[in-house]
Amino acid sequence: MKEAARQARAESRVVGLVPTMGALHAGHLSLIERAKRECSPVIASIFVNPKQFGPNEDFSKYPRTFESDSEKLQRAGVDSLFAPEAKEIYPDGFSTYVNVDGLSERLEGRSRPGHFRGVTTVVMKLLQIVQPNFAYFGRKDAQQSRLITQMTRDLNLDTEIVVCPPVREPDGLALSSRNVYLNAEERKAATVLYRALEAVKSELAAGVRDALQLQGVLHRTLGAEPHARVDYAEIVDAESFESIVRVNKSCYVLLAVFIGKTRLIDNLSIETKSPGSEELVFHF
Numbered sequence: 424m425k426e427a428a429r430q431a432r433a434e435s436r437v438v439g440l441v442p443t444m445g446a447l448h449a450g451h452l453s454l455i456e457r458a459k460r461e462c463s464p465v466i467a468s469i470f471v472n473p474k475q476f477g478p479n480e481d482f483s484k485y486p487r488t489f490e491s492d493s494e495k496l497q498r499a500g501v502d503s504l505f506a507p508e509a510k511e512i513y514p515d516g517f518s519t520y521v522n523v524d525g526l527s528e529r530l531e532g533r534s535r536p537g538h539f540r541g542v543t544t545v546v547m548k549l550l551q552i553v554q555p556n557f558a559y560f561g562r563k564d565a566q567q568s569r570l571i572t573q574m575t576r577d578l579n580l581d582t583e584i585v586v587c588p589p590v591r592e593p594d595g596l597a598l599s600s601r602n603v604y605l606n607a608e609e610r611k612a613a614t615v616l617y618r619a620l621e622a623v624k625s626e627l628a629a630g631v632r633d634a635l636q637l638q639g640v641l642h643r644t645l646g647a648e649p650h651a652r653v654d655y656a657e658i659v660d661a662e663s664f665e666s667i668v669r670v671n672k673s674c675y676v677l678l679a680v681f682i683g684k685t686r687l688i689d690n691l692s693i694e695t696k697s698p699g700s701e702e703l704v705f706h707f
């Protein structure tokens with residue numbers, strides 16, 4: 424992989440990388456499409472990274488669909504697929520980690536200790552191996568995208584991080600490899616995340632700006648769904664991921680909710696039309 428990427432760079436080609444854990448869906452393919460518009464070659468990676476799963480998480484049962492994934496990537500026009508073994512990425516004696524302080528401890532980091540250290544370490548390795556001009560990530564994982572952008576800045580990497588919007592099912596559920604864990608009843612219940620984000624948007628459109636009041640709306644909507652158990656439902660500053668008290672700057676509404684045993688995340692991105700403006704722009 425290093426040799427192929429080095430060759431492409433030597434030919435002054437624009438190298439794009441799309442890192443994934445496989446079990447590919449239309450969300451992943453949207454990142455590939457974007458990369459194809461901006462780069463050639465486009466390299467996709469599939470690596471179910473053991474270091475980002477906690478001891479009680481779903482590493483062993485995470486969906487692995489390599490054959491159909493590689494067909495999808497081929498059809499999408501990906502130039503190379505990088506699918507290393509865990510032993511290649513973490514040989515015996517591996518002992519160097521990348522951690523983004525602060526940001527990695529909040530929200531997802533609080534619920535999943537060590538998760539982001541695993542993510543930033545593997546993404547750093549992938550970026551070192553491929554040294555792409557652009558790497559593509561999904562805003563569905565808003566905190567992850569923010570952390571990776573911070574890491575590339577802090578460590579002076581020559582890769583520009585491109586963050587792409589979430590792809591959703593027609594009923595609003597964000598596509599996720601973990602959606603296959605949901606049974607029919609849970610699948611219906613899972614739309615509650617999107618409905619909660621919609622409810623907040625309506626309140627904001629009606630002029631509500633108080634974060635506590637908006638959080639109340641989130642908890643009432645999520646609480647009305649018997650299959651849902653809230654892990655967190657917060658409104659945070661888009662840069663620091665610290666809670667805010669008023670929606671008057673760029674921020675995220677972030678949700679992590681268990682539907683049965685399946686933990687789903689989603690978010691609504693909110694921007695002010697111009698700095699200090701009361702007018703808001705919403706991105707689902």
Ligand code: AMP
Nearest residue numbers: 443444445450560561563564589590598
């Ligand atoms: P994963 O395979 O879940 O690690 O995801 C690989 C990349 O795809 C990450 O950058 C995710 O943020 C992104 N991704 C996951 N789900 C979606 C989605 N529904 N829409 C767009 N991108 C997504």
